[in-house]
Amino acid sequence: xxxxxxxxxxxxxxxxxxxxxxxxxxxxxxxxxxxxxxxxxxxxxxxxxxxxxxxxxxxxxxxxxxxxxxxxxxxxxxxxxxxxxxxxxxxxxxxxxxxxxxxxxxxxxxxxxxxxxxxxxxxxxxxxxxxxxxxxxxxxxxxxxxxxxxxxxxxxxxxxxxxxxxxxxxxxxxxxxxxxxxxxxxxxxxxxxxxxxxxxxxxxxxxxxxxxxxxxxxxxxxxxxxx
Numbered sequence: 139x140x141x142x143x144x145x146x147x148x149x150x151x152x153x154x155x156x157x158x159x160x161x162x163x164x165x166x167x168x169x170x171x172x173x174x175x176x177x178x179x180x181x182x183x184x185x186x187x188x189x190x191x192x193x194x195x196x197x198x199x200x201x202x203x204x205x206x207x208x209x210x211x212x213x214x215x216x217x218x219x220x221x222x223x224x225x226x227x228x229x230x231x232x233x234x235x236x237x238x239x240x241x242x243x244x245x246x247x248x249x250x251x252x253x254x255x256x257x258x259x260x261x262x263x264x265x266x267x268x269x270x271x272x273x274x275x276x277x278x279x280x281x282x283x284x285x286x287x288x289x290x291x292x293x294x295x296x297x298x299x300x301x302x303x304x305x306x307x308x309x310x311x312x313x314x315x316x317x318x319x320x321x322x323x324x325x326x327x328x329x330x331x332x333x334x335x336x337x338x339x340x341x342x343x344x345x346x347x348x349x350x351x352x353x354x355x356x357x358x359x360x361x362x363x364x365x
Contacts, residue, residue: 145207146188148191156312191328220305221312225308229295234282247270255286271313319336
C-alpha cells in the first residue's frame with residue numbers, strides 16, 4: 139500500500155476529509171505532528187502539508203527543516219498539496235515569500251478563478267466566483283515559474299500550482315464541522331481579530347461544507363492519478 143505523509147503542526151488541524159479520500163484510493167495516511175515529533179525520514183508517496191497558527195517566517199528550527207523536507211518531496215516529483223500554512227511553506231520552498239496581509243481573513247469568503255484557474259484540470263469545473271473557508275492573516279507572493287490559479291480582494295494569491303503534482307491552497311477544503319469547532323475553540327484570538335463569533339463562523343460554514351469536500355475529493359483524484 140502506498141503511504142501519504144500528513145505533516146501537522148497542531149493536533150487540531152489534521153487531514154480531515156483528505157484522509158478518507160486518500161484511503162479509498164489505496165493510500166495509508168500517516169500523521170506526523172512536526173513540532174513535537176520531528177520529521178519522518180521519507181516523504182512517502184504523497185505529501186500533505188496542513189495548517190497551523192504559527193508563521194512560516196518564525197525562526198523555529200523545525201520550520202526550516204520542514205521547508206527542506208518539502209523541497210526533497212518536490213525533487214522526488216511526488217504529489218504535494220499545501221493547505222494554509224502548508225501552502226505558505228510550499229511557496230517559500232519554491233522561492234516565493236510570505237508577508238502579513240491587510241486583515242485577518244476568517245470564515246467563509248469569496249474567491250475568484252484567474253484565467254489560468256479557469257483552465258486548470260481540477261478547478262475548471264468550478265464557477266468563476268465561489269465561497270471557501272478561510273483562516274489566515276498572511277499572504278503569498280508567487281514562487282518563480284508557478285501558475286496563479288485563484289485570487290480574492292484582500293489576498294491576491296489564494297491558490298497556485300507549480301506542476302500537475304504540486305498545489306498550494308491558502309484556504310481550507312478539508313475541514314469537517316468538528317474541525318471548525320476545534321479551530322474556534324483553540325484560536326479564540328483569531329476569531330476576535332476577524333470580527334466574528336465562533337457561532338457565526340460555524341453556522342455560516344455549515345451549508346457549504348459538502349461542496350468544499352467535493353472539491354477536496356477532486357484534488358485527491360487528480361493528484362493520485364498524476365502520482
